[in-house]
Structures are given as C-alpha cells and as structure tokens.
Amino acid sequence: MPGHFITFEGGEGAGKSTQITLLKRFLESCGKTVVVTREPGGSPGAEKIRSLLLSGGAKDLGPRGEAMLFAAARADHVDSTIQPALKRGAWVLCDRYADSTRVYQGEAGVDEDYLKLLETAAVAGVRPDMTILIDVPPEIGLKRVAKRSESDDSGGPDRFEGEALAVHERRRNLFLKLAEEEAYRFTVVDGAKDQTFVETAIRDAVRDAFSRDLAPKGRRAVNKVRSSPGKAV
Numbered sequence: 001m002p003g004h005f006i007t008f009e010g011g012e013g014a015g016k017s018t019q020i021t022l023l024k025r026f027l028e029s030c031g032k033t034v035v036v037t038r039e040p041g042g043s044p045g046a047e048k049i050r051s052l053l054l055s056g057g058a059k060d061l062g063p064r065g066e067a068m069l070f071a072a073a074r075a076d077h078v079d080s081t082i083q084p085a086l087k088r089g090a091w092v093l094c095d096r097y098a099d100s101t102r103v104y105q106g107e108a109g110v111d112e113d114y115l116k117l118l119e120t121a122a123v124a125g126v127r128p129d130m131t132i133l134i135d136v137p138p139e140i141g142l143k144r145v146a147k148r149s150e151s152d153d154s155g156g157p158d159r160f161e162g163e164a165l166a167v168h169e170r171r172r173n174l175f176l177k178l179a180e181e182e183a184y185r186f187t188v189v190d191g192a193k194d195q196t197f198v199e200t201a202i203r204d205a206v207r208d209a210f211s212r213d214l215a216p217k218g219r220r221a222v223n224k225v226r227s228s229p230g231k232a233v
Helices: 016-029 044-055 059-087 098-107 112-123 138-152 165-181 195-209
Strands: 004-009 034-038 091-095 130-135 186-190
Touching (some): 016 130, 016 195, 044 059, 059 091, 186 195
Parallel strands (some): 034 091
C-alpha cells in the first residue's frame, strides 16, 4: 500500500499521545497526510469494545476472553480505519497495536501461539513499517498517570493502569525483549528524558527510516540504514 504505518508502544505514562501529536505536526510540515488513531478503539465498533475493556467490564472473561475482545476491536479498526487510510497514501500513526496484546495478555499468561493466531486473523496482513517503543521505568510512568488523572477528571487509573508495580515491570521487560527480537522495525527511545529529547530522537529515527519519502524536494534521497535498530536512543 502507498501509505506508511507507524505504531507507538510503551507502558503506562510513556507519553505516546504527546509524541504522536508532535510527529504528526512534523510530517504535515513535510506535506504528508496523517491519520492519528489508537487501540483499543480507532473505529466506531472498536471504540465500543474499548469502553468495555478499560472500564474493567470484561475482566471476568479472563485473559483469554480479553485477548479475543482486543482482536475483535483490532479487526474492525484495521478494516474501517487503518487499511483505507494506507490505501489513500496517508501516514497512519497508531497509539498501540498488536504488540500491546502480545505484552499485556502475554504477561497475564495467555499462550503465545494462541495470541499469534488471534493477531494473524485480526491484522489481515496489515503490519507496521516501524514501531517506536517509548521506554519508561514504571515508577516514572505511574507518577505521570496519577498526575494526569488529577488534572483531567478522568476518574483515576483505568483497568490496566491500576495494576501492581511488579506487573508493570514485567510488561516493560516484555516490550524490551520484543524490541530486541524484532529489531528490524523497532526503535527504542528513552522516555524518561525530557519531551524535547524524545521528540528529536523519534523525528531523527523516522527521517532515517523513511529518507526517500521525507527528502526535501529537488534533492535526491539516499537510503539510510538505522545504525542501531531496536536499541535505545
């Protein structure tokens, strides 16, 4: 498909939403059409499932049942939002995607092969060109979540934000392990740094990965290889 698909991953309070907004602004300044979306959600059907999942209403179904709901939401999201945008040539920036299910439901004990089957059915071949993992120690991320909850009247942490610190630490380690295993598409950014550092690191990584598409007009693009894919920057 003519568009590009970039996903953002990380633990709670990583700052994904902020960095997606900043990257969108940069890409639009380069003349690109950008679609910002999220998971769970991103389409009418998936947003209904999001409310059920994040409220804790599906918790009684157990990790396998929740994994099935995430897959159902993802399938609708891909069909209704992501795939049509990519076919139009847009750049799609997505806050979480299949990697989050691997990590969150994987940490909860769902069999890896089972998750792979659900993922294959849900994504229908639509996989990210690039994944940006914003890595933040859980202690820092959860403090950010608490501060955000106080200021936006969101009602406190959601179903996944409110779990034990040890759970968040295991998730962080699983994200880093996945980034190492699939380093060809991952860029890991130190999210404990200030916002400007993170923004610059992400922008530089995107420029390197898509040098042909983002080269200034009138200048011949040169393919670049990221010097340390999957490593922290």
